[in-house]
Amino acid sequence: MKDPILKVNNLHTYFNTEDGEVRAVRGVSFEVHEGETLAIVGESGSGKSVTSLSIMRLLDENGRIAEGEILYKGRDISKIPEDDMRHIRGKEIAMIFQEPMTALNPVFTVGDQIIEMIMLHMGMDAKAARQRAIELLRKVGIPEPEKRVDQYPHELSGGMRQRAMIAMALSCNPKVLIADEPTTALDVTIQAQILELMKELQKEYGMAIIFITHDLGVVAEMSDKAAVMYAGKVVEYGDIVSIFKRPKNPYTWGLMQSIPKLNEEVERLMSIPGTVPNPRKFPKGCGFSNRCFLAKEKCKDEMPELIEVEPGHYSRCFYIDELVKEVEKSRVGEK
Amino acid sequence: MSQDNKKVLLQVDNLKKYFPVRAGVFKRVVAHVKAVDDISFKVYEGETIGLVGESGCGKSTTGMTILRLLNPTDGRIVVDGLDTTPLFLPKTRANKYIHEIYISRFNELKNKYKSEDEVIKNLKDDVDKKYAKIYFEKGSHGLHHEMLSNINEKRKWFRRNMQIIFQDPYSSLNPRLRIRSIIAEGLFTHGLVKSGAEATEKIKDLLEKVGLSSEYIYRFPHEFSGGQRQRIGIARALALNPKLIVADEAVSALDVSIQSQVINLLEDLQKEFKLTYVFIAHDLAVVKHISDRVAVMYLGKIVELADKKALFDNPLHPYTVALMSAIPIPDPEYKKKRIILQGDVPSPINPPSGCRFHTRCPIAKDICSKKEPPLVDMGDGHMVACHFAGQFKG
Numbered sequence: 001m002k003d004p005i006l007k008v009n010n011l012h013t014y015f016n017t018e019d020g021e022v023r024a025v026r027g028v029s030f031e032v033h034e035g036e037t038l039a040i041v042g043e044s045g046s047g048k049s050v051t052s053l054s055i056m057r058l059l060d061e062n063g064r065i066a067e068g069e070i071l072y073k074g075r076d077i078s079k080i081p082e083d084d085m086r087h088i089r090g091k092e093i094a095m096i097f098q099e100p101m102t103a104l105n106p107v108f109t110v111g112d113q114i115i116e117m118i119m120l121h122m123g124m125d126a127k128a129a130r131q132r133a134i135e136l137l138r139k140v141g142i143p144e145p146e147k148r149v150d151q152y153p154h155e156l157s158g159g160m161r162q163r164a165m166i167a168m169a170l171s172c173n174p175k176v177l178i179a180d181e182p183t184t185a186l187d188v189t190i191q192a193q194i195l196e197l198m199k200e201l202q203k204e205y206g207m208a209i210i211f212i213t214h215d216l217g218v219v220a221e222m223s224d225k226a227a228v229m230y231a232g233k234v235v236e237y238g239d240i241v242s243i244f245k246r247p248k249n250p251y252t253w254g255l256m257q258s259i260p261k262l263n264e265e266v267e268r269l270m271s272i273p274g275t276v277p278n279p280r281k282f283p284k285g286c287g288f289s290n291r292c293f294l295a296k297e298k299c300k301d302e303m304p305e306l307i308e309v310e311p312g313h314y315s316r317c318f319y320i321d322e323l324v325k326e327v328e329k330s331r332v333g334e335k
Numbered sequence: 336m337s338q339d340n341k342k343v344l345l346q347v348d349n350l351k352k353y354f355p356v357r358a359g360v361f362k363r364v365v366a367h368v369k370a371v372d373d374i375s376f377k378v379y380e381g382e383t384i385g386l387v388g389e390s391g392c393g394k395s396t397t398g399m400t401i402l403r404l405l406n407p408t409d410g411r412i413v414v415d416g417l418d419t420t421p422l423f424l425p426k427t428r429a430n431k432y433i434h435e436i437y438i439s440r441f442n443e444l445k446n447k448y449k450s451e452d453e454v455i456k457n458l459k460d461d462v463d464k465k466y467a468k469i470y471f472e473k474g475s476h477g478l479h480h481e482m483l484s485n486i487n488e489k490r491k492w493f494r495r496n497m498q499i500i501f502q503d504p505y506s507s508l509n510p511r512l513r514i515r516s517i518i519a520e521g522l523f524t525h526g527l528v529k530s531g532a533e534a535t536e537k538i539k540d541l542l543e544k545v546g547l548s549s550e551y552i553y554r555f556p557h558e559f560s561g562g563q564r565q566r567i568g569i570a571r572a573l574a575l576n577p578k579l580i581v582a583d584e585a586v587s588a589l590d591v592s593i594q595s596q597v598i599n600l601l602e603d604l605q606k607e608f609k610l611t612y613v614f615i616a617h618d619l620a621v622v623k624h625i626s627d628r629v630a631v632m633y634l635g636k637i638v639e640l641a642d643k644k645a646l647f648d649n650p651l652h653p654y655t656v657a658l659m660s661a662i663p664i665p666d667p668e669y670k671k672k673r674i675i676l677q678g679d680v681p682s683p684i685n686p687p688s689g690c691r692f693h694t695r696c697p698i699a700k701d702i703c704s705k706k707e708p709p710l711v712d713m714g715d716g717h718m719v720a721c722h723f724a725g726q727f728k729g
Contacts, residue, residue: 043590044561157679158390187389187617189676192661196675214591217620217663240667256665258595260624262647263664268602269624271595275560291592 004031005073005208006055006093006176012067013047013054017280024050024279026232027068029306032208032225034175039211039219039240041255042229043276048212051229052178054078055210056095057085072176091121094169098181100161104153110137110164111149114171121172136167141197159190166197173205180212195222216259220244228252231277231287234306238313248315250323251288257330286317294319294326343413344579344611345378345401346462350410352393352400356684366684370396372635373410375710378579383605383612385626385643387619387658391680392632394615398581401613402497411436413462415578419493421482433482437466438475495525498572502584504564508556514542515552518571525575541570544607546600562593566600573604581613586621598625619662623647631655634683634691637710641717651719653727654692660729674729690722698727 013025042048097103118129137145183191236249257270274291289299353367421429501507539549693703
């Protein structure tokens, strides 16, 4: 198999705050290949967004990558100088954000913002860059791109803005596209349009996509692999069918049980007790130990390792066997 | 349908809510945003009705107008057999409303049927019947008296029985008040407790009911997580023992694992206190789980309204079909054909002519842009507004 285009190895990202050091990401590893989609799934405070910002080196001033490496085409970009990073950010690794209104600059036209990127990274002159910007806007399905290119972000609807963001991200043919909750703020019919568009563009350009989301439906629909994050760590990692069909971590399982599904009818939803942990005070042992139905004394004190349960399917739990029994029991009950 | 013997708690007739758009130096009204444009539905006691639709379809405005946090532009809102529309209108508008909706109509009907009894017999609506009787017995003055006397008590009755749970648990709790003060406010206003000690007892009970420790009573909102705050919001709504609660995107802002806790809590409380919910949400899967009946809205109109099962098993409106197919299913092996609607939702300032969905509808024909389809019953209370209902299956 070819080398992964992006490989994250044991990433730790810490923030200095008034209350001391906050360890938002505590050892995250994954890899993506060209043309592949990896979903990072997690709830608020799980560290999924911080992971993506670490890869882009867009952390706030008080944040730092404390440990680990981020290998892009084999080269560690976690410590390279900002000037070098600038050639990679946007050109090689691009990102789209949840709320396009805050990610686009309101005082420049959509065209200006795309043209700036193209001129900077691709060395085109203004005229050719404008032509390319119009082409890109057409490609992402914006009607009348010749007119839209001179409009300001506020003149576009939410779905159109997200399309413009995608056009901007794709303007330099990036090898990796990080999408941080790109459809969460959109209506479902518009979400369907954007997801479809991203799939088409991936087929055409062959880029790797890292899709950050909390929506398990979107995960199942879009990705090949998933990394489930909880309390700053990856708790389950593997290919998508294997995770959904044979979950090996109580958190993933609980999450899947607690969402209402359109294609199933349940009398009562199963729910995970307790609340999402605050990154300022993660539990000492396993991050999920205070909410887990399988947790025993050991879980409170020790952090389980991420182990390979099936080929390519990893989980971080001491009691995987017991979970598997539970899952089987409930599957039988369903039938 | 068995709904005939159920009691109607809330009846909304031809409700409209327009917001003026002002422009220019003199702030002249240049257009209206037709947020809710002529919708009617009934809510039965003890049921949960789901209102779904995309942003801008008017579902939240409907909720706000039912609760009279907004005054309707037109239409009638009946709660428990009592027409509550004039209660919150300015005096002249209230009088005009009573005159238009009841007095002049009853007079016309009387001219037509020649007899007061005949008029009453021919009125279909129970509420109309009730007010017609009063009008014919006591005259115009009597009807005004019936509807507008003791107006403050009537308003209080309305406020006590109609409560809301907001979407954002962060902005809906006053950060400067302790939990006790937040919940006690309503109890004192409505005189439901006699002393501070009694209020404290009641609030402690309520906190336990919604799954929080009663020790939290003197904390401030910032000490709680989103899910806990939403529970406080629910406790506040419950404190007055309401009949109806409007839950406006009550679980949308919560984390996935917290969402199911709150949904289960709402269901438990409904059983315990015999509550009626109007559940407004954009997440169809959540609505499907919690509702008994579901209304789908598009651009200020109800396009389909049916029992949950009928709606999800056999959607008749093309918009409903497309909306359902757009939702990603959390199962990587589940394959389905997806209908991708073209374009965006049109502006409610200038909605499309005829059927408002015709600009995006996959089966639109000539008639759709000319004639607006009425909401008609296709059997068993399955209401749909489409010229070609049931012809589009995806």
